[in-house]
Amino acid sequence: MVAGERFWEGVSTYLARGGGEPRARYDSGPAAPDGIPATQWRLPADLGRRYAAVSGDANPIHLSAPTARLLGFPRAIAHGMWSYARVLAALGRPAAYAGSSRVDFHKPILLPGTVGMVARHDPDRTVAALVSGRPDGRRVHLVLTAVP
Template identity: 50%
Template sequence: MTVTGADPDARPAVVLTRTPALAPLLARGALRSPFKRPHPDAPFPRHRLVLPSVRVDQARLAAYERVCGFPTGEDTLPITYPHVLGFPLAMRLMSGGGFPLPLLGLVHTSITLTRHTALPAAGTYALAVRVDGLAAHRRGTQATLITEVHAGTDLVWESASTYLARHRTHDPVPGRAKSARDEPAGPARDQRAGPAPDARAPLPAVGQWRLPGDLGRRYGAASGDRNPIHLHPLSARVFGFPRAIAHGMWTVARCLAAHGTPEAAGVRAAFRAPVLLPGTLAYAADGAGRFEVRSADPTARVHLVGEVRAPRG
């Protein structure tokens, strides 16, 4: 590990020599979680983690494609796969002592991503991940993590993910975001994918998916994200869920596998409610790029809303 000069955001870069192993990071984060005191004004890590040379494991990629419904053996990466590549770096930041939110129970609430061009599956990429800031939320405190993927000197993919730590708050109105540049954190910063999905009229259902009880374990094996809320009913109950829940990023990936995306595309998705496993979902979409996932029962509970747009700028 080395520390290099500052980026344009005045952040030092901590350069890693290999992808961090996720299991020790999850264990470290679990042990530190009870001692975290989340608050929107808490200090947070101001450095970037950089992995300068990453090549894709083709066997893991194929497993990911199968579990998410993408065609296998394509020459380019699925639009969501760079999130998998950057996730170990995000976990290293979030499991560290300087990150103020507890890793256990942390909820992924939204993602904005932009693919500027197709990413060859056999390519070599540089990854950079940073905490962009903290913000008050009506249910606690949320953090925004930025992931960037470069091919040579070109930025080819980027995302902003928000994660919520639930805790008691006395302020019903979210306060001003606190970020490194003192600008609003989260997807609102990146408008290239268009306005956030909203609660308009229900979209027409175009498919139905039956989710097996082991889906969380299968996606966890392919992606490396083995958060206990996804793996087994007993471990999920510790965090207040009656059964294991599907990964939010599996739900997004499954939607985009069904929807399709152009070579250059912007995606915004918001996770509205957990998807219990096993279960049956209705996939809905229109011709304008919007999609959503609802429970395939009389409640028609909305679990995810999203939109695909041409990237701006």
């Protein structure tokens, strides 16, 4: 609470092995926008360690290739909350005001790597995606929806 008003509320749903909850609702969210990325970011190999230093989240899958391999990844991966925040920051003013946002993670971002952001601004929402690869074989890493 800030000055008696809600400032932030979050709901997180995580993947886990097992049968799942049969009553759980599945909502895949919007599709990633098409088009050429408006911006690209080169992500260094140490991005996970740098994020851990400021966030306190030192999950081994983000820290180095050797620790990520122990957990089934070929290299370290970017932290989901870093990528979520990076897209919100890139959207700028539309995402800076009170509203809501949601992110759906599709594929991990391997480090080092390069991702591009594609966005579509509609009157009632903005949908953005982090993508990599060529347009004919593009990988979607996340889709973010921001509603004012």
